[in-house]
Amino acid sequence: MSQSPASDTIFALSSGMPPAAIGVVRVSGPAAGAAPLPWTASWSYRPWPAAGAALKALAGHLPPPRRAALAALKDADGAALDRALVLWFPGPATATGEDLAELHLHGGRAVVAAVEAALAAMPGLRRAEAGEFTRRAFENGRIDLAEAEGLADLLAAETESQRVQALGMASGHVSRAVAAWQERLLGLMAGAEAELNFADEDDVEVGEGVAQRLIAGMGDLAGELGEWLARPAAEVIAEGVSVVIAGPPNAGKSTLINALAQRELAIVSPIEGTTRDVIETPLALDGIAMRFSDTAGIRGEGADAIEAIGIDRAKAAVEGADILLWLGPAKDAPGHPRCITIAAQVDRWRGDAAAEAEAAHADLTLSAATGEGMDRLHKYIVEMARTLLPREGEAALRQRQRVALAEAKGWLTIEPESREANDLILLAERLRLAATALDRVTGRAGVEEMLDALFGRFCIGK
Incomplete structure (x- = not known):
């Protein structure tokens, strides 16, 4: 702009x-x-x-x-x-x-x-x-900067979870929390200034233990900021939960993503190595925005140079996934924290004792071709995705806001036995720097470089 x-x-x-x-x-x-x-x-x-x-x-x-x-x-x-x-x-x-x-x-x-x-x-x-x-x-x-960012997200919202999160941000949920933290910081700063500048005044409460009280107050506030930083990131809601489908060649990955997307998104072929790259499509399940990715079949040998590139990309997608759908032997599944192991193509191997014994170790069985088990998979994915989203009434933070809060938390975190713990001047400076970091969340300081980028996301009439 x-x-x-x-x-x-x-x-x-x-x-x-x-x-x-x-x-x-x-x-x-x-x-x-x-x-x-x-x-x-x-x-x-x-x-x-x-x-x-x-x-x-x-x-x-x-x-x-x-x-x-x-x-x-x-x-x-x-x-x-x-x-x-x-x-x-x-x-x-x-x-x-x-x-x-x-x-x-x-x-x-x-x-x-x-x-x-x-x-x-x-x-x-x-x-x-x-x-x-x-x-x-x-x-x-x-409005402040956090509310403006929420309004931008509200205009771009396409799913229910995006709408709820953006509306909370635009309504000042984060701004009110920041205002409360700033008020507490001001109280701590006033205590430090009173000891530093007015210790000889009879009507000012100063004396021993001031530094300890400041450190205790700083620790309480740092803990609260840490709780907010532990919440899911707003980008998960805005960009969608990343769901990656992975497994060995010919495990039914492309058939599954076609069934989920309800269109022919990926080529389905009995020839190993047909999928050479990551194929991504946005979907919404139960009002939650998601990004489903089909990947090349992962195998250790027999791949040509181009397929090998696809396998490397598949492995990278698995590492970056929020949720992994593994179509292959459960014992071969990567150590992902949110992995759903799937025995796919049940319509092909039902009655095969060895295959059924192997499938018993999977979280679920399905056939994307016939639709069997798809409702259970839908439920699995949604339940797991909800663990990545803020609870009802909670606000998630954008990356910019998270950086500012993390910086504020860093300034407020101090070891009681450190040299700074007994230096009121250094404690007062830490409080000032923490307040400056919090000011960036609502746009009171240090945000000029990103204003054009933010407001350029709006339509002409906004």
């Missing part, structure tokens, strides 16, 4: 692309309600109040704040544009922290285009850039 002046007045369609039942065009900035527009000759000038200038130019009147009113919208030449509901929200108590106007139009392409053209013709107005409305909300203190 380019650094356009914050004093500009911006407008954009903030609802879905037309045609639609309603098209909502949003206008934010000084000309939406802070100063009269410098009208060109084609726009008749009136001594209107500063607020609502752009809205008045189209509607001819300014409705009462925060109340919808029906208006006939006209362009600079007086030509009718639409009959629409209009709303005016004087700042700073608005979504962006600025004066804000909304035009609820009939959602046809021509109507929206005509109104946008009329707005673009007004001096001082321009089309918004991607994410600019939300960035102004952040810069004007209406």
